[in-house]
Amino acid sequence: MKTVLPDAPAASDRADVGGSRSTGEAGAARLSRGRRIVRSGVWFALPAIVFVGVFFVLPQLYNLRFAFSNWTTYSSNITWNGWSNFETLIGQGLLFTPIGVTIGYAVIAMVTQNVVSLALAYAMRDSTRLNGFFRSLYFLPVLLSPLAAGYIWRGLLASDGPLNDFIGIFVPGFDWSWLGETSTALAAVAFVDAWKWIGLTTLVYIAGINAVPRDALEAAVIDGATAWQSFWRITFPMLAPAFTFNVVVTLVGAFSAYDVIAATTGGGPGDSTRALNIVLRMQWGLGNFGAGSALGLTVTALVIVVAIPLVWWLRRREAKA
Amino acid sequence: MRRGTIGTAVAVVSIAGLTLTGCSGSGGDAGGGSGGGTTLTLWHNTQDPAAVLGIYEAYEKATGNTIELVPITSDGFEDATLTKWATGDRPDILEFHATTSYITMLNPVENLQDLSDEEFVEKSGPLYDMGGRGADGKVYAAITNFPEVWGLYYNKAVLAEHGLEPARTADDLVAQCETLKAAGKVTLSEAGGSVWPPVGIPWLYGSSVAEDGWSESVVAREAKVNDPDSPVLAGIEYYKSLLDAGCMNPDIATATFEDSVAQVLNGEAAYQLIHSNIAPVYVDAANGDAALVDESVGFTGWGAEAVTIVNPGPIGSYLLPKTGDAAKEEAAREFIRFATGEHYPDYIEESGTFPVIEGVDDPEASELMKSIKKAYDDGPQVAMFHADLPGGMAGYVPLASELIAGQSSPKEIVDALDTQMVQAAKSMGLEGW
Structure with a gap:
């Protein structure tokens, strides 16, 4: 068996060990290098900081203000109105129900996307020409406009569409309006969202699977582990970083759902797919900009409340793994 | 909207994930009013038929002014227009609904030119009893299309x-x-x-x-x-x-x-x-x-x-926002006079729709269009x-x-x-x- 030696110390670390320079000189040199790294790091980070500041932090701050204002299309005077927008939304049933729909949508999309992606990634983990073709194929929907994806699936899921025609081969006379029935519309739309992004999460899982040490898997085989045991006991725990990334990104991304829903159901039937951003758009269309901002703030709060504990928990899980 | 809030409004729109085109309503070339050479910005519905687009071309030819079209998609037209409007952006001419409720949403007293004294109002019969006015009774929209x-x-x-x-x-x-x-x-x-x-x-x-x-x-x-x-x-x-x-x-x-x-x-x-x-x-x-x-x-x-x-529908209905540029506002009024006056017979002929302004004969029309006109004429018309x-x-x-x-x-x-x-x-x- 090949013995893996620990990495050799870096040059700056060797300076203290070699004894050719005094400890003070070496410390100064290390400090100077550290400063240079920090200084250059700031410059590298600056574009991202400016971008996030201008397009995320600043709008969030303004949105915070407008969420508590009486801003509407009817008047030029924008004044503080406390919790009035939230009270109005609650009174009209436009806050808690859409929060429930948004969470339901996000959970269905996240679970579907991760389960399918993981299975696909495991199936296509080896870098063969055939797998390369299928990886590209599954990635194609990622490149599609979400609206286009929505319109395509609206046709596929129509009661006289190809899906029902296919099911009809096995169940003659099968007729179900996947997007028109309140019992299936949310799941169907969340599935479309998952389909759209599966290619991306699959690539992340493939990278994670291929980073699992071969010798650990070989040792498991030698010890008589089955394929499932090998996956569940070795591969899956070592996929923790990829799992964290995919779960968080898919869940948080689905909280911001709008385009796929707009293209498939427009929020219907009834209020079954009326997610927060759909209601936001409706309030905006009614000229209730303050109420729209309040819904925008709710989406942000939802992301923060869910994402931060989730990331913390998943990171702890990574550490244990 | 107060000028001071325009930047903040833009920020809010960006958080809502809505599209901003960044067009400026009155930020084009400095113009000389009706003397030609003025550039007018017009927000228009992408469903505008060729005859409506023809009005803009004819106006440019007749006056030497330029109309810069800013397309507003017909799918979600109302939302998109109001969203853009809410950012403080203003066109010189706005193609939009001429109903009182929609006009009211634009805060017309503050933001729109009063068209009550324009000639087309008097020449449109009872049409402006059914639309075109704000809640204050003033006419803010010019309706050129059959309702x-x-x-x-x-x-x-x-x-x-x-x-x-x-x-x-x-x-x-x-x-x-x-x-x-x-x-x-x-x-x-x-x-x-x-x-x-x-x-x-x-x-x-x-x-x-x-x-x-x-x-x-x-x-x-x-x-x-x-x-x-x-x-x-x-x-x-x-x-x-x-x-x-x-x-x-x-x-x-x-x-x-x-x-x-x-x-x-x-x-x-x-x-x-x-x-x-x-x-x-x-x-x-x-x-x-x-x-x-x-x-x-x-x-x-x-x-x-x-x-x-x-x-009254949005196609061919025009409102004139106050932009603070007197020359452009006058040129925009000139456009309205052109569309409802000099060019109106040509528009009716090209569009095949029925006239709503007096002095123009009905065009040749299909049987279906005739049955629509008959329903309109038979009435009684109710708004x-x-x-x-x-x-x-x-x-x-x-x-x-x-x-x-x-x-x-x-x-x-x-x-x-x-x-x-x-x-x-x-x-x-x-x-x-």
């Missing part, structure tokens, strides 16, 4: 086969539903998938039973939309009765209005209730065969009683009742989806509408709300 006439498109052969005359009233439709249902036909093809068409029946029904002055009494808070005798409630209850009786298509939740057009054209359904501007979609569905459409499809006005409901109400009851659209899905009753819906109306009226600063 939307709401009613029933019907399949001639289906009705003839069952010995039926085109339904003119709510009772007619209910009676015919029994016959058609027994024959396995869909009586009325409804398009819940297009979101807005389900407003048609309740609005037409309500408009035709609303007593004179009802809208004013609601604005004065003397009557409510959720009163037991409210015409809104009556319209929604009628709609529910049609649903419950199985008079509509089974795919109502997902069908689009184009699907309804196809169902009426091919005889699967007897009727589609929608407005007259959809007529060209029938020709498209017939692969351009206008003769086939004339042979197969007719149009009739419809209401609880035999009336014809009309509503949509929601146009003058605070908020224009625009929030009914998602509520209609709840009605179709069986999630809300008519009473729950009018209660929700009343809440929305209070919200809008308070924002408008109306007294007594």
Whole structure:
């Protein structure tokens, strides 16, 4: 068996060990290098900081203000109105129900996307020409406009569409309006969202699977582990970083759902797919900009409340793994 | 909107994930008013037909001015326009709805030029009794296009086969539903998938039973939309009765209005209730065969009683925002005078629509268009009742989806509408709300 030696110390670390320079000189040199790294790091980070500041932090701050204002299309005077927008939304049933729909949508999309992606990634983990073709194929929907994806699936899921025609081969006379029935519309739309992004999460899982040490898997085989045991006991725990990334990104991304829903159901039937951003758009269309901002703030709060504990928990899980 | 809030508004729009085009309403070339060389920005509906686009070209040729078109997609046109407007962006000319409720949403006293003294108002007969004015009674919109006439498109052969005359009233439709249902036909093809068409029946029904002055009494808070005798409630209850009786298509939740057009054209359904501007979609569905459409499809006005409901639409309706640039504002007025005066006969000839301004003869028209004009002329013409109400009851659209899905009753819906109306009226600063 090949013995893996620990990495050799870096040059700056060797300076203290070699004894050719005094400890003070070496410390100064290390400090100077550290400063240079920090200084250059700031410059590298600056574009991202400016971008996030201008397009995320600043709008969030303004949105915070407008969420508590009486801003509407009817008047030029924008004044503080406390919790009035939230009270109005609650009174009209436009806050808690859409929060429930948004969470339901996000959970269905996240679970579907991760389960399918993981299975696909495991199936296509080896870098063969055939797998390369299928990886590209599954990635194609990622490149599609979400609206286009929505319109395509609206046709596929129509009661006289190809899906029902296919099911009809096995169940003659099968007729179900996947997007028109309140019992299936949310799941169907969340599935479309998952389909759209599966290619991306699959690539992340493939990278994670291929980073699992071969010798650990070989040792498991030698010890008589089955394929499932090998996956569940070795591969899956070592996929923790990829799992964290995919779960968080898919869940948080689905909280911001709008385009796929707009293209498939427009929020219907009834209020079954009326997610927060759909209601936001409706309030905006009614000229209730303050109420729209309040819904925008709710989406942000939802992301923060869910994402931060989730990331913390998943990171702890990574550490244990 | 106060100038100081424009930047903040832009920021909020970006957080909502909405698209900003970044166009500046009055930031083009410095112009010299009607002397030529002025660049005017015009926000226009992408559904503008060639004849409407022809107005802009003709104006440029006639004046030497330039019109810079900013397209607003017809899908979600109202939302997109109001969103852009909310950022503080202003065009020199705005193509938009000419109903009182929509005009009110633009805060016209502060933001729009008063067109009351323009010549076209006097030459348009009773048209400006049905739209074009703000809540203060001043005219803020120039209407050049024949108004939307709401009613029933019907399949001639289906009705003839069952010995039926085109339904003119709510009772007619209910009676015919029994016959058609027994024959396995869909009586009325409804398009819940297009979101807005389900407003048609309740609005037409309500408009035709609303007593004179009802809208004013609601604005004065003397009557409510959720009163037991409210015409809104009556319209929604009628709609529910049609649903419950199985008079509509089974795919109502997902069908689009184009699907309804196809169902009426091919005889699967007897009727589609929608407005007259959809007529060209029938020709498209017939692969351009206008003769086939004339042979197969007719149009009739419809209401609880035999009336014809009309509503000025956004295509060819122009409002002039105050931009603070006197030369451009004057050039924009010049455009309105050109479109409603010198160029109007050419527009009617090119568009094939019927004139709304006196002094121009009717154009050659298809049989379907003639039946629409006949419905308009036969009347009696009634304006949509929601146009003058605070908020224009625009929030009914998602509520209609709840009605179709069986999630809300008519009473729950009018209660929700009343809440929305209070919200809008308070924002408008109306007294007594």
